[in-house]
Amino acid sequence: MSRIIVTGGSGRLGRSVVAVLAEAGHEVFSLDRTRVEGLPAEQIVVDLSEEGAAAACFERVRPDGVVHLAAVAVPFSEPDRATFATNTDLAWTVLEASLAVGAASLLIASSPTVIGYGSPSGWEPAYLPIDERHPRAPWNSYALSKLAVEELVAMAARRDGDRLRVGAFRPCYVIAPEEWEGAETQQGHTVRQRLDDPALSAVALFNYVDARDAGDFVRLWLEQAATLPNGTTFFVGAHDSLVTAPLPDALAQHVPAAGGHAIAADGAVFSSHLAEELLGWRPRRSWRTELRMPEQPAAPSSRTISEVELA
Numbered sequence: 001m002s003r004i005i006v007t008g009g010s011g012r013l014g015r016s017v018v019a020v021l022a023e024a025g026h027e028v029f030s031l032d033r034t035r036v037e038g039l040p041a042e043q044i045v046v047d048l049s050e051e052g053a054a055a056a057c058f059e060r061v062r063p064d065g066v067v068h069l070a071a072v073a074v075p076f077s078e079p080d081r082a083t084f085a086t087n088t089d090l091a092w093t094v095l096e097a098s099l100a101v102g103a104a105s106l107l108i109a110s111s112p113t114v115i116g117y118g119s120p121s122g123w124e125p126a127y128l129p130i131d132e133r134h135p136r137a138p139w140n141s142y143a144l145s146k147l148a149v150e151e152l153v154a155m156a157a158r159r160d161g162d163r164l165r166v167g168a169f170r171p172c173y174v175i176a177p178e179e180w181e182g183a184e185t186q187q188g189h190t191v192r193q194r195l196d197d198p199a200l201s202a203v204a205l206f207n208y209v210d211a212r213d214a215g216d217f218v219r220l221w222l223e224q225a226a227t228l229p230n231g232t233t234f235f236v237g238a239h240d241s242l243v244t245a246p247l248p249d250a251l252a253q254h255v256p257a258a259g260g261h262a263i264a265a266d267g268a269v270f271s272s273h274l275a276e277e278l279l280g281w282r283p284r285r286s287w288r289t290e291l292r293m294p295e296q297p298a299a300p301s302s303r304t305i306s307e308v309e310l311a
C-alpha cells in the first residue's frame with residue numbers, strides 16, 4: 001500500500017481515480033477546494049493556488065505518489081489568461097512540492113486538445129489514428145496550458161529523473177459513472193443526446209473514456225512508474241467512438257478534413273495503444289456496455305392508429 005495524493009479528487013475524473021486507488025488498497029489523500037460525500041479518501045480542503053498551501057499539505061501527507069488533476073478543466077470557462085496561468089502554475093507548484101518531500105512519482109493530466117482539432121484557422125490530422133507522436137498544435141489557452149504541462153513533465157524527467165518518475169496522460173472526454181445514468185456530461189448534454197446529435201461530439205472527434213477506466217490507467221501507471229520510460233505522455237481513451245454511425249462515415253460527414261484518412265469503422269480517432277503496450281491498460285467500458293437505454297414504448301399492437309393518435 002502506498003500513500004497517494006490526488007489533487008482535484010472531488011472532480012469528475014478525480015472521484016473515480018480516488019475510488020480505483022482506494023479499492024486497490026492505496027491510502028488516498030484528496031486535495032481539493034471542495035469536499036464531496038462518500039469519497040474513500042482523507043479529504044483536505046485547500047486552494048492549491050495559495051502561496052505555501054501545497055507545500056504544507058505535501059509535508060503533512062508525505063506521499064509516495066502524486067496524481068495532479070486540479071485545473072481549470074473546461075476550455076473557455078475562465079478568461080484565457082487565467083486558464084493558462086492557473087494550469088501552468090498549479091502543475092509547477094505540485095512538481096515542486098512533490099520534489100520537496102521526496103515523492104517517487106508524479107502523474108499530471110494533460111488533454112487531447114493539445115493536438116489542435118477544431119482550430120478556427122483549419123485543422124487536418126497528419127494521420128489516423130492519432131497517437132502520441134502526432135504533431136501538437138494548440139489553438140486556445142486551455143490546450144496551450146496542457147502543452148506546457150507536457151513540456152514541464154519532459155523537463156522534470158531530464159532535470160529530476162534521478163529522483164522522480166514523472167508522466168502525463170491525455171484522458172479523452174471523461175464520462176463519470178452517473179453520466180451513464182443520465183447526468184449531464186462536462187460540456188453539457190447527456191450521453192444519449194450526444195449520440196442522437198453527432199455534431200455535439202464531432203468537435204472533439206467523438207473521443208471519450210469512462211472515468212473508472214481512466215482510474216485504472218492511473219493505478220497501473222503509479223504501480224509501474226519505476227520501470228516506464230520517464231517523462232512519457234499517454235493517450236487514454238475508449239476503444240470506440242461516441243457515435244452510432246461507423247466512424248469513417250461520421251468523420252466524412254462532420255469533420256471532412258479528417259474524413260480522407262482510413263480508420264476502423266468501430267475504432268477511435270485517438271489511439272491508446274502505447275498505454276496498452278507499456279502498461280497493459282485496456283479500456284473495459286464503452287457506451288455500448290454502460291449506457292442505460294431509455295425504455296422502449298410498448299408497441300400499440302391491439303389498437304388502431306386513430307386510437308393511438310387520440311391517446
Ligand SMILES: NC(=O)c1ccc[n+]([C@@H]2O[C@H](COP(=O)([O-])OP(=O)(O)OC[C@H]3O[C@@H](n4cnc5c(N)ncnc54)[C@H](O)[C@@H]3O)[C@@H](O)[C@H]2O)c1
Binds near residue numbers: 008009032173
Ligand atoms: N473531463 C474531461 O473530459 C477531461 C479531458 C481531458 C483532460 N482533463 C483534465 O483532467 C483533469 C480533471 O478534470 P475533471 O473533468 O475532473 O475536472 P473537474 O473540474 O471536474 O475537477 C477539477 C477539480 O479540481 C479542483 N481544483 C481546481 N482548482 C483547484 C485549486 N486551485 N485548488 C484545489 N483544488 C482545485 C476543483 O475543485 C475540482 O474538484 C483536469 O486537469 C482536466 O484538464 C479532463
